[in-house]
Amino acid sequence: MAVARLSIDDLAEIVKSRKGADPGTSYTAKLLDRGVGQCAKKFGEEAVETVIAAMDGDKQAICSEAADVLYHLVVLLAAADVELEDIYAELGRREGTSGIVEKARRGT
Numbered sequence: 001m002a003v004a005r006l007s008i009d010d011l012a013e014i015v016k017s018r019k020g021a022d023p024g025t026s027y028t029a030k031l032l033d034r035g036v037g038q039c040a041k042k043f044g045e046e047a048v049e050t051v052i053a054a055m056d057g058d059k060q061a062i063c064s065e066a067a068d069v070l071y072h073l074v075v076l077l078a079a080a081d082v083e084l085e086d087i088y089a090e091l092g093r094r095e096g097t098s099g100i101v102e103k104a105r106r107g108t
């Protein structure tokens with residue numbers, strides 16, 4: 001049976017819907033209720049766990065930890081009132097403008 005996929009955009013919508021929800025019924029609501037500092041701390045912890053998994057060369061652990069990182073990044077963005085669209089726009093602005101080849105072409 002195929003595993004259901006969940007995109008970052010869909011996850012962000014679910015996370016945003018937990019703002020102001022009962023922290024007793026939703027872990028996401030509990031995190032958001034703690035504020036941006038605690039959300040940032042959780043994100044940092046998950047990032048470190050991903051680094052450890054990568055250093056171990058454990059692909060399954062990297063996959064699991066990376067999913068935690070993405071979830072906690074989406075929660076952090078929601079806590080900080082930053083939209084994914086703004087991140088996508090920033091990535092779009094960078095596309096093709098900061099690569100080695102492009103810099104060489106510009107002579108910078």
Ligand SMILES: N=c1c2ncn([C@@H]3O[C@H](COP(=O)(O)OP(=O)(O)OP(=O)(O)O)[C@@H](O)[C@H]3O)c2ncn1[C@@H]1O[C@H](COP(=O)(O)O)[C@@H](O)[C@H]1O
Pocket residue numbers: 006011014015018025026027028029042068071
């Ligand atoms: N992707 C996730 C996700 N990944 C991890 N977790 C939760 O993270 C918790 C485990 O984290 P830890 O062990 O680090 O934390 P803890 O020790 O339990 O608690 P603290 O350290 O935060 O105090 C568990 O409760 C997991 O269920 C997640 N909880 C929710 N989601 C997504 O968020 C959506 C909304 O879920 P609710 O949070 O239930 O509303 C879900 O449909 C999922 O898509």
